Amino acid sequence: xxxxxxxxxxxxxxxxxxxxxxxxxxxxxxxxxxxxxxxxxxxxxxxxxxxxxxxxxxxxxxxxxxxxxxxxxxxxxxxxxxxxxxxxxxxxxxxxxxxxxxxxxxxxxxxxxxxxxxxxxxxxxxxxxxxxxxxxxxxxxxxxxxxxxxxxxxxxxxxxxxxxxxxxxxxxxxxxxxxxxxxxxxxxxxxxxxxxxxxxxxxxxxxxxxxxxxxxxxxxxxxxxxxxxxxxxxxxxxxxxxxxxxxxxxxxxxxxxxxxxxxxxxxxxxxxxxxxxxxxxxxxxxxxxxxxxxxxxxxxxxxxxxxxxxxxxxxxxx
Amino acid sequence: xxxxxxxxxxxxxxxxxxxxxxxxxxxxxxxxxxxxxxxxxxxxxxxxxxxxxxxxxxxxxxxxxxxxxxxxxxxxxxxxxxxxxxxxxxxxxxxxxxxxxxxxxxxxxxxxxxxxxxxxxxxxxxxxxxxxxxxxxxxxxxxxxxxxxxxxxxxxxxxxxxxxxxxxxxxxxxxxxxxxxxxxxxxxxxxxxxxxxxxxxxxxxxxxxxxxxxxxxxxxxxxxxxxxxxxxxxxxxxxxxxxxxxxxxxxxxxxxxxxxxxxxxxxxxxxxxxxxxxxxxxxxxxxxx
Numbered sequence: 108x109x110x111x112x113x114x115x116x117x118x119x120x121x122x123x124x125x126x127x128x129x130x131x132x133x134x135x136x137x138x139x140x141x142x143x144x145x146x147x148x149x150x151x152x153x154x155x156x157x158x159x160x161x162x163x164x165x166x167x168x169x170x171x172x173x174x175x176x177x178x179x180x181x182x183x184x185x186x187x188x189x190x191x192x193x194x195x196x197x198x199x200x201x202x203x204x205x206x207x208x209x210x211x212x213x214x215x216x217x218x219x220x221x222x223x224x225x226x227x228x229x230x231x232x233x234x235x236x237x238x239x240x241x242x243x244x245x246x247x248x249x250x251x252x253x254x255x256x257x258x259x260x261x262x263x264x265x266x267x268x269x270x271x272x273x274x275x276x277x278x279x280x281x282x283x284x285x286x287x288x289x290x291x292x293x294x295x296x297x298x299x300x301x302x303x304x305x306x307x308x309x310x311x312x313x314x315x316x317x318x319x320x321x322x323x324x325x326x327x328x329x330x331x332x333x334x335x336x337x338x339x340x341x342x343x344x345x346x347x348x349x350x351x352x353x354x355x356x357x358x359x360x361x362x363x364x365x366x367x368x369x370x371x372x373x374x375x376x377x378x379x380x381x382x383x384x385x386x387x388x389x390x391x392x393x394x395x396x397x398x399x400x401x402x403x404x405x406x407x408x409x410x411x412x413x414x415x416x417x418x419x420x421x422x423x424x425x
Numbered sequence: 426x427x428x429x430x431x432x433x434x435x436x437x438x439x440x441x442x443x444x445x446x447x448x449x450x451x452x453x454x455x456x457x458x459x460x461x462x463x464x465x466x467x468x469x470x471x472x473x474x475x476x477x478x479x480x481x482x483x484x485x486x487x488x489x490x491x492x493x494x495x496x497x498x499x500x501x502x503x504x505x506x507x508x509x510x511x512x513x514x515x516x517x518x519x520x521x522x523x524x525x526x527x528x529x530x531x532x533x534x535x536x537x538x539x540x541x542x543x544x545x546x547x548x549x550x551x552x553x554x555x556x557x558x559x560x561x562x563x564x565x566x567x568x569x570x571x572x573x574x575x576x577x578x579x580x581x582x583x584x585x586x587x588x589x590x591x592x593x594x595x596x597x598x599x600x601x602x603x604x605x606x607x608x609x610x611x612x613x614x615x616x617x618x619x620x621x622x623x624x625x626x627x628x629x630x631x632x633x634x635x636x637x638x639x640x641x642x643x644x645x646x647x648x649x650x651x652x653x654x655x656x657x658x659x660x661x662x663x664x665x666x667x668x669x670x671x672x673x674x675x676x677x678x679x680x681x682x683x684x685x686x687x688x689x690x691x692x693x694x695x696x697x698x699x700x701x702x703x704x705x706x707x708x709x710x711x712x713x714x
Binding site: 140252258353 | 441444445447448451452454455456457458459461462465473474475476477478480520521523524526527528531532533534536539542543546548549550551552553554555556557558559560561563577579580581582587611612616637640641643644648658659660662663666667676679680683686687690691693694698701
């Protein structure tokens with residue numbers, strides 16, 4: 108943690124003697140420069156935080172004034188709503204399936220692409236390609252790839268004599284199919300790990316080789332400890348992103364079959380912005396938002412607690 | 426390299442072969458879905474559902490690349506997306522650079538507090554704002570307009586950009602400002618004429634990230650835009666293939682158009698590849714610095 112101390116101190120040691128006018132005019136100029144960001148912070152962070160917390164405690168359809176109901180929304184969520192626990196389970200299943208696979212495959216691919224072979228930069232580019240493409244474009248493409256009758260995946264599996272599947276149309280396979288689609292974008296994880304791997308000092312590996320360490324022990328004793336801050340960052344970023352997954356289940360399955368892919372975000376969307384003819388339940392949806400928000404904060408807090416336990420920190424003076 | 430012991434050469438050869446076989450597999454997984462998409466785009470509507478499916482079209486229906494975009498109203502959607510994205514890139518980069526400049530290079534009371542508030546707000550999940558902001562926009566008549574998609578960018582919309590801008594500004598020597606000040610330049614001139622040219626890689630990276638975020642955004646336009654004439658590509662494309670009134674969507678039209686939808690980010694990626702990588706590298710630096 109000591110290395111987190113500010114690296115640039117020069118701003119504080121600026122000469123002030125000759126520029127007596129600077130102090131006052133700097134403050135004015137600075138606030139003019141950050142004014143848009145401050146207004147944005149107030150409107151898009153401060154206001155929604157307070158307002159959504161208040162709405163979570165109300166019954167509100169967006170037309171009449173909100174009616175205060177205390178913890179009524181939360182009671183309904185946890186006790187009577189038949190869709191809430193399945194939504195929580197689907198969200199948890201997605202996170203548990205996607206995050207570890209994305210990290211392991213991303214790191215494996217990064218290590219694979221961190222070797223000196225001809226064409227390795229082309230491979231990196233290709234692996235990163237799906238990340239660059241618009242989400243809707245790739246999700247809809249995969250919706251058709253996963254089509255059981257004429258999709259690419261079953262066609263290929265069938266030609267290879269391997270078992271095929273109903274993919275998105277099967278209650279048990281729907282979520283794994285969604286995760287499979289999401290893993291096509293593993294290049295995003297790869298590229299961050301790759302940057303971290305390239306920053307590992309090569310002397311460490313050379314020293315380990317001299318000491319007779321094999322590739323596995325070099326990986327466990329050098330690679331993993333050195334890049335552990337990045338691994339942790341990735342765990343946090345990917346878990347919070349996975350908890351808020353919306354596009355894939357919305358477009359691929361719209362939550363089905365049954366409740367198998369009805370993640371929390373989809374449930375929030377459907378309650379807050381229902382189809383025409385149904386009344387929005389904005390208070391209720393806000394309560395769901397707060398459940399999700401608390402889960403996200405808990406994940407970050409937990410990860411931060413673990414940081415001090417297992418990430419490697421360089422305490423030697425630079 | 427040159428003096429390998431003879432017994433290690435076969436092992437090396439096996440290693441190389443294994444690497445290339447794996448590389449070929451990875452490359453195929455990434456590229457084959459896209460090639461397959463093009464073949465679907467070239468098939469006639471009924472050939473798509475032929476069983477058993479053929480990998481290549483029997484007749485190459487090039488007309489799909491004209492009829493498809495027409496059926497999906499692609500030109501209209503493209504124009505909408507272009508306007509929304511261009512404005513939100515401009516706003517997002519501009520206000521983040523301004524805030525980054527103030528936070529890194531000016532001394533003022535509250536500097537640290539605002540920095541921590543901005544950085545802290547990176548942790549706030551976007552979903553928290555969804556419902557209150559929707560109501561806010563509705564009450565001021567912004568529902569079913571592009572304003573909710575554009576105005577936030579002009580108010581420092583992305584705290585990550587503020588953070589990146591600040592980090593970049595911190596690395597520039599302060600003697601440059603001093604020299605400019607002695608020449609009588611004010612902050613606006615230092616910012617526009619000295620700092621912006623020096624921080625080119627930073628704002629190009631941000632512009633790319635902002636482009637991707639806006640071009641890809643699906644949830645926000647889905648929530649805020651009701652009229653199909655105002656939709657950007659993401660919502661329009663997804664609407665075309667969502668099952669509507671039991672009608673099967675025309676997949677060959679869709680896939681032909683999907684290729685066109687992918688082209689702008691694809692071209693940008695190949696032109697500015699190093700900035701994409703740089704952007705992600707700077708993301709990693711959040712923990713390293």
